[in-house]
Amino acid sequence: AEGGYYMQEEIREVVEYARALHITVIPEIEMPGHSEEVLATYPQLACSGKPYVNKDLCIGNEETFEFLKNVLSEVIELFPSEYIHIGGDEADKASWATCPRCRTRMRQEGLEDVDGLQSYLVHRVEVFLNGKGRRLLGWDEILQGGLAPDATVMSWRGSEGGIAAARAGHQAVMTPNSYCYLDYCQDDPTREPAAAAAFVTLEKAYSLDPAPDSLGVDVVPMILGVQGNLWCEHVPTGEHAEHMIWPRLMAIAEVGWSAPERKDYDDFHARVLDAVAWMQQRGYHPFDQKNAVGPRPESLDTLHCLSTGRQVVYRTPYSPKYPAAGDASLTDGLCGGWNYGDRRWQGWLDTDVELVVDLGERLPVKRIAACFMQGFYADIWMPRAVEISVSDDDRHYTPLAVVENDIPFEYKQDCYREFGWSGQTAARYVRLKALHNGHPGGWIFTDEIIVEYPRRGGFPGCFLAMCLPLQWERGGAKSFRPPGNRVS
Numbered sequence: 001a002e003g004g005y006y007m008q009e010e011i012r013e014v015v016e017y018a019r020a021l022h023i024t025v026i027p028e029i030e031m032p033g034h035s036e037e038v039l040a041t042y043p044q045l046a047c048s049g050k051p052y053v054n055k056d057l058c059i060g061n062e063e064t065f066e067f068l069k070n071v072l073s074e075v076i077e078l079f080p081s082e083y084i085h086i087g088g089d090e091a092d093k094a095s096w097a098t099c100p101r102c103r104t105r106m107r108q109e110g111l112e113d114v115d116g117l118q119s120y121l122v123h124r125v126e127v128f129l130n131g132k133g134r135r136l137l138g139w140d141e142i143l144q145g146g147l148a149p150d151a152t153v154m155s156w157r158g159s160e161g162g163i164a165a166a167r168a169g170h171q172a173v174m175t176p177n178s179y180c181y182l183d184y185c186q187d188d189p190t191r192e193p194a195a196a197a198a199f200v201t202l203e204k205a206y207s208l209d210p211a212p213d214s215l216g217v218d219v220v221p222m223i224l225g226v227q228g229n230l231w232c233e234h235v236p237t238g239e240h241a242e243h244m245i246w247p248r249l250m251a252i253a254e255v256g257w258s259a260p261e262r263k264d265y266d267d268f269h270a271r272v273l274d275a276v277a278w279m280q281q282r283g284y285h286p287f288d289q290k291n292a293v294g295p296r297p298e299s300l301d302t303l304h305c306l307s308t309g310r311q312v313v314y315r316t317p318y319s320p321k322y323p324a325a326g327d328a329s330l331t332d333g334l335c336g337g338w339n340y341g342d343r344r345w346q347g348w349l350d351t352d353v354e355l356v357v358d359l360g361e362r363l364p365v366k367r368i369a370a371c372f373m374q375g376f377y378a379d380i381w382m383p384r385a386v387e388i389s390v391s392d393d394d395r396h397y398t399p400l401a402v403v404e405n406d407i408p409f410e411y412k413q414d415c416y417r418e419f420g421w422s423g424q425t426a427a428r429y430v431r432l433k434a435l436h437n438g439h440p441g442g443w444i445f446t447d448e449i450i451v452e453y454p455r456r457g458g459f460p461g462c463f464l465a466m467c468l469p470l471q472w473e474r475g476g477a478k479s480f481r482p483p484g485n486r487v488s
């Protein structure tokens with residue numbers, strides 16, 4: 001709502017509008033993490049007692065529980081839903097470890113670690129909700145430290161949390177982020193509005209099987225269904241929200257409503273194109289699926305060039321968080337897709353990156369290049385510059401080029417840019433130094449190092465060999481007609 005909050009009267013209107021359409025609105029009241037806005041106005045609920053310092057509620061403080069009971073009581077008055085979502089995701093937990101009140105709580109309750117504190121809070125809130133005739137729903141992190149007895153788990157970090165909950169006899173809702181997150185970009189990010197630096201196509205969303213039979217007859221019935229999530233940090237308008245939701249929500253709905261053996265992407269895709277046209281005619285703003293680019297074109301081919309299969313010497317080791325396919329990744333002929341998390345992009349955090357390709361022998365070289373990406377919302381930046389040099393002994397390097405970045409830091413759409421050199425040289429070792437742009441917490445990502453001696457189109461002349469017909473007349477071409485092009 002305008003101004004960032006709903007009045008009670010507005011909530012009643014939303015709930016009633018949905019009810020008339022047979023839709024239940026379930027509120028999510030986030031705790032104990034993601035609570036910065038609460039702590040800004042109720043700083044006494046933070047471990048530090050100060051606003052804008054901590055992200056989590058203090059679990060050692062009884063006032064936290066008073067506050068939550070008051071908020072939840074008001075929420076329960078407004079929302080008739082059986083379930084109340086209490087969040088539970090992405091608590092930082094760092095302040096709890098040193099907070100005297102949290103430590104006292106841990107001692108008194110016999111809790112082993114900070115996970116136990118989160119679990120303590122969720123248990124207490126569940127008792128409160130159950131006392132009001134409601135049931136607790138939370139993100140899969142509520143498994144940490146032990147699940148509350150009747151809790152239902154919403155599985156967002158993959159499906160594993162939901163499966164673990166279902167195996168333990170709890171209900172689960174599947175919303176694994178790599179299939180169900182509608183804030184992720186759905187097509188070529190260089191043409192799409194800036195979004196979370198991650199990627200879910202219509203086809204990917206459609207491919208989810210939320211409850212495979214292989215889980216067994218005890219587990220499958222515990223999985224209640226699927227959910228799509230649209231977080232709106234980067235979605236300022238209703239039109240933009242429609243663009244992000246449609247048509248991927250159709251895929252999520254069909255995943256929920258269809259037996260897996262009845263799913264057929266080609267058939268679905270054809271129906272989606274009709275549905276999108278229908279929506280467009282009525283003034284809605286779905287993504288124009290018929291013009292989708294699909295996967296990054298570079299990622300569909302396998303490269304074969306001088307560097308393919310050669311050893312990369314990592315003067316700067318890549319981050320264990322983003323190893324891609326390991327040491328062979330940058331010369332395996334496979335370029336990355338749109339998403340840095342696709343195991344083809346290799347990442348380095350807070351450092352210049354120095355890489356050497358050993359071609360095995362001295363070879364003529366005409367082109368050296370590597371592609372880098374920028375993902376503003378994932379702290380992935382173009383290098384400030386890339387220095388390209390060559391050597392025959394891996395000790396004395398001849399500089400060939402310093403390629404400066406020209407993508408602004410503030411550029412929010414994901415983008416991909418090649419830093420390269422072309423010319424004539426010969427060398428055994430090729431070195432690239434990608435210089436960090438200096439922003440703390442910033443990543444550098446690259447997917448492939450390309451060293452080429454291109455031949456395509458590079459020959460000095462063109463030749464045509466033919467046998468002259470015995471009867472060669474000047475007017476011959478005029479009387480020639482291609483077969484099938486008869487003039488009657």
Ligand code: ACM
Pocket residue numbers: 089090139156
């Ligand atoms: C979540 O996306 N943090 C549930």
